[in-house]
Amino acid sequence: MKKYFKITILFMIFFLLGSIPILAKVDIGGELAASLINFIDNEGNISTYLQESLDLELFLPTLNNTQAKFEIYLFNNPMSGGFDYLIKKLYLKHKFEKLHLTLGRQPISWSFGSMLNPVDFTLGAMAMDEETGAKYQDAIEAYIPLNWNSSVSLVAAFPEASQDIKWGLRGRTMIEGYDLTLNYVRESEIDFIGTIIPASQRIGFTAKGDLGPLGVYGALGYYFKDNDKGDLAYLIGGDYSYFFEAGNKIYFQLEYLSMKKDNLSSILGPFFAGNVTNNLNENIGLILGMANYGIDEFSQVNLMAISSLNDGSIIVIPGYRNQLNNNLSFNLSTAIYFGKEDTLFSSNVSEGAQQKPKGMISIGLTYSF
Amino acid sequence: MRKVKGFLLIGIIISILFSSLMAITAAELTAEEIINKRDDNEYFDSVRIEAEMIIVSGGRKITKTMVALSDKKNSLVEFTNPQDRETKFLKREDDLWMFFPDAEEIIKISGHMLNQGMMGSDFSYQDIMESDKLTDLYNFEIIGEEEIEGRLCYVLEGIAKEGVKVSYYRRVGWIDRERFIGLKEELYTQSGKLLKETKVNEVQEIEGRWIPIDSVMENKLRKDTYTGFKIVQIDFNPEIPEGTFSLQSLR
Numbered sequence: 046m047k048k049y050f051k052i053t054i055l056f057m058i059f060f061l062l063g064s065i066p067i068l069a070k071v072d073i074g075g076e077l078a079a080s081l082i083n084f085i086d087n088e089g090n091i092s093t094y095l096q097e098s099l100d101l102e103l104f105l106p107t108l109n110n111t112q113a114k115f116e117i118y119l120f121n122n123p124m125s126g127g128f129d130y131l132i133k134k135l136y137l138k139h140k141f142e143k144l145h146l147t148l149g150r151q152p153i154s155w156s157f158g159s160m161l162n163p164v165d166f167t168l169g170a171m172a173m174d175e176e177t178g179a180k181y182q183d184a185i186e187a188y189i190p191l192n193w194n195s196s197v198s199l200v201a202a203f204p205e206a207s208q209d210i211k212w213g214l215r216g217r218t219m220i221e222g223y224d225l226t227l228n229y230v231r232e233s234e235i236d237f238i239g240t241i242i243p244a245s246q247r248i249g250f251t252a253k254g255d256l257g258p259l260g261v262y263g264a265l266g267y268y269f270k271d272n273d274k275g276d277l278a279y280l281i282g283g284d285y286s287y288f289f290e291a292g293n294k295i296y297f298q299l300e301y302l303s304m305k306k307d308n309l310s311s312i313l314g315p316f317f318a319g320n321v322t323n324n325l326n327e328n329i330g331l332i333l334g335m336a337n338y339g340i341d342e343f344s345q346v347n348l349m350a351i352s353s354l355n356d357g358s359i360i361v362i363p364g365y366r367n368q369l370n371n372n373l374s375f376n377l378s379t380a381i382y383f384g385k386e387d388t389l390f391s392s393n394v395s396e397g398a399q400q401k402p403k404g405m406i407s408i409g410l411t412y413s414f
Numbered sequence: 415m416r417k418v419k420g421f422l423l424i425g426i427i428i429s430i431l432f433s434s435l436m437a438i439t440a441a442e443l444t445a446e447e448i449i450n451k452r453d454d455n456e457y458f459d460s461v462r463i464e465a466e467m468i469i470v471s472g473g474r475k476i477t478k479t480m481v482a483l484s485d486k487k488n489s490l491v492e493f494t495n496p497q498d499r500e501t502k503f504l505k506r507e508d509d510l511w512m513f514f515p516d517a518e519e520i521i522k523i524s525g526h527m528l529n530q531g532m533m534g535s536d537f538s539y540q541d542i543m544e545s546d547k548l549t550d551l552y553n554f555e556i557i558g559e560e561e562i563e564g565r566l567c568y569v570l571e572g573i574a575k576e577g578v579k580v581s582y583y584r585r586v587g588w589i590d591r592e593r594f595i596g597l598k599e600e601l602y603t604q605s606g607k608l609l610k611e612t613k614v615n616e617v618q619e620i621e622g623r624w625i626p627i628d629s630v631m632e633n634k635l636r637k638d639t640y641t642g643f644k645i646v647q648i649d650f651n652p653e654i655p656e657g658t659f660s661l662q663s664l665r
Contacts, residue, residue, distance in 0.1 A: 074496055104499075145662065154517040158524075180517060193506070193660035217661075222509065224522040253522050260524025286526045292635025294530065342471040342534045342639060368534075371476050372496055413497040 072104040075116075080376070080409025084402045087392055094123045096409070102134070110140040114151075118178075133181050145188040152180045153200055155215060155228060157251045157262055160333050160349075161302050161312055163278040164249025164266040166200065166213045166230060168311035182211075194219040209233030209244065223254035245269065260284040262300075268308060278304035282333075298335040303328060329389070330354035343368045351390070358384025358391050372413045380405045445554035448568050451594035452587075453547050455623045460485040462649040468642035469535045478533050482542070483652075488659035489543035498533060502664050505543040508579065513664040520664050529581050536610065536631040536641040540581045551578050552585065562597045565590050582609065593617070595624040608634045621650055 080096045098120040105113045116134035121127070136149030153166045162168075167179045184202035191197065200213040215228040228249045235242040246269040253262040266278040282300025289295070304312065307325040332354060337347040344367040352359040364378040381404040384391030392403040443451075460483075467478040478498060482491045489505045500515035510523040528540045548554075552572030560569050567588040574580045583604035588597050595617055601610040616628035625648060632640040657663060 074499060145665065152516070152518045154519040156517065156519045156521060158521045188662070188665070190657075190660065190662040193657070193662075196662065219509075255525040258526050260526060284524050284526075286530060288529075290635065292633050339534075341636075342469050342531070342536075343474060343476065368476060368497075370474070374497075 070106055073101065074104060074414055075099065075101040076411055076413050078409060078411045080407050083406045085404040085406075087403050089403075095121070096123075096407075097121050100133075112138045112140075114138070131178050131181065133178075143189065145186075145190070147184075147186040147188070150181060150183050151186065153182050153184060153186065153202065153213070154180050155226065155249075155251075157224065157226065157253050157264070158260075158284075159262055159264065159280060159282055159300055160298065160335060161280065161300070161331070162264065163280055163302065163304055163308070163312055164228060164247070164251060164264050166202075166215075166228075168308070169313065191218075194224075204233055204235065206235045206237055207233040221254075223252050226251045243271075256283075258285065266304075268305075276305045276308060278302070278308065293341075294339050296335075296337040296339075300333050302331045302333070305329070323387075327355070353384075353389040356384065356388040358382075358388035360390045374411050374413075376407070376409050376411060378407050443568075445556045445570050446549060448556070448570060448589055448594065449549050449554050449572075452589050452596060453549065455593070455595050455625070457547055458484070458650055460651050460654050462647075462652045463645055464647040466642075466644045466646060467533070467535050467537065468644070469533075470641070471636075471639040473638070476534075478535070483654060483658060484543070485654060485659070490659055490663070491543065493533070503532075503539065503543065504659060504661070504664055505539065506659055510539055510543075511661060511664065518665065520661050531641075536633045536639065537643065538581060541631070548572065551575060551580050557586070559591075560588060562588050562590075565592070565597060567591060567597055590624075593624040595626060610634060620648060623650070 076099075078096075078098045078100075081093060082096050083091050083093045085091050098118065100116065100118050102116040103114070105115075114134040114136050116132075118131040118133050119128055120130070122129040132150050134150055134152070136147050136151045138145060138147040155165050156162055165180075167182065169179055182200075182202040182204070184200050186198060186200045188196060188198040195218040196216070198213075198215050198217075200211075200215075202211040202213070204211050211233045212231040213228065214230075215226055217224070217226045219225065226249075230247050230249075232245045232247075234244045247266055248269075249264060249266040251262070251264045253260070255261065261281075261283045263282065264278075264280040268276040268278065270276065280300055280302045282298065284296065284298040286294055286296050302312075305325070306327045306329050309329055309331075330353070331351060333349070333351045335347060335349045337345055339345050344365070347364050347366075349362040349364075350359055351362075360380055360382050362378065362380045364376070366377075367375045369375055382390050382392040382401060384393070386393040392401045463482045463484075465480055465482065467480065469476045469478070477495065478493060479495045480491050480493050482489060484490075487507060489503075491503045493499065493501045500513075502513040502515075504511040504513075508525065508528070510525075510528055511520055512523050513520050523539075529538050531537065532539050532542050552574055554570050554572045556568055557571045558569040560567055567590055570587050570589060572585045572587065574583050582601040584602040584606075586600040586602070588599070589595065590597055595614070596612075597614045597617075599612045600608055601612075602608055611632045611634055612629055613632075614626040614629045616626070617624050618627045619625075625645065627645040627648075628642070630640050630642050
């Protein structure tokens, strides 16, 4: 069914392209990036590879409330030595009077401004500002606007590793200046390299607003289990800006996440997965912080850190960004893992366990067009 | 001959009286009237603008392009330059929402971000998207008259009204006496520190209104940095479809 779904969407897009008058403006844009990525292990050995990528998007004009989108991400795969690709977007969206219908490969993201999201449609789709491909889904989304700030959306997705449909339902509104959402997700049964991960359900609630000069936000999630003893996860956070005398500003964000270790690797995503193979029923408390300092109009430094309050292990992620001109920017980011052996974010793991890097440095340029 | 002299004298007296009357009438314009005349020029029921924002710092220059739609209370801005293409902001009263085009998600932006520079510029989100009338936010008084670039201007001082949330506690504006358009403005904190200064480089009369089409905002706390704002196209009172200033229109 998924194969025919993609082929049908492709035909519909070609049909739409053919219907557009020749003089209509079709634009191509995207981003070309090249980064030198260095991994450092516990012995100080450095392995380097060049990451090149091209993100290409077709900007098609909207025709009679119908919009087509196509975006493809090409990148070199260090494992295979060749190039690989990810279709980020390949969808048709039609805006009816009281319903927006989107069919095809599309991003499904239920973010609310936090650094980690325990109640996203796909857990780990966005972690610590690092984007993963997890949010791009073959799906049908029905979005029903109720008023200017309230809506209900229903998603039926077709995950790669499943024959089943993954369902999601999200309601959104605003009360007393707080942006509120309530959602439900039914994960389909997944066949992961021969291992069957059973279907599961979860519900989530998020809130975001202001408390005086602070921005505040929170999330509460409940993961249903077969034995009726579900898992609770919650997150609370805040953000704040401070302006210096000299005109520069610094932005802070701090949040606390509590959840079962069993669910943590999904939330953290592949980059920050940590050592989550033992004591899966243990409740983990994570504290995350971020500070971003604007050096001038074009450059900024930031420092992120994520720490486990259970064992004191920590990942420190400093970074620097400089926009060199209209289209070209320079990025430097590092990640350093600290912790005793077998702690959550430690690079020291017992013999037999999957080795983790001690640190990572990435230096790169990005060109937008 | 006597009659000619007599008529001439009467004519001179009438002219003097008339000029005095004009002067008195002009001087009698209150601060609120001046600001209202300025608002008549610069305040719209609805407007669509295509504009360029040129951010300059230490010799480096970056240009952002945008399309903005505003009515009396709401604003919608979409960036069109390659790096920020399809990024959108929606301001409804004191709430700011941002659309991230890559993830196609809409996030409510915290209130303290409203005073931050939009996309790294010296114009804050509040500066760009503010749609309230100045007379609703400030109490104005005339503090003098000065000439700017050959144009005689009223100098007005505005102090924020109590209980009203504003970005700048005090503002001093130079308003062209003839055209009632602001040519220069200084923006201060409550402690008296000069934060920003705006200067208008070029004005144009469009559909009977005088519009600042090229202006510069300078951050007075930093050296060698300013942001230019150029209006490329402006349409007054365009038809804005219902539901434009909504979260669903950001998607």
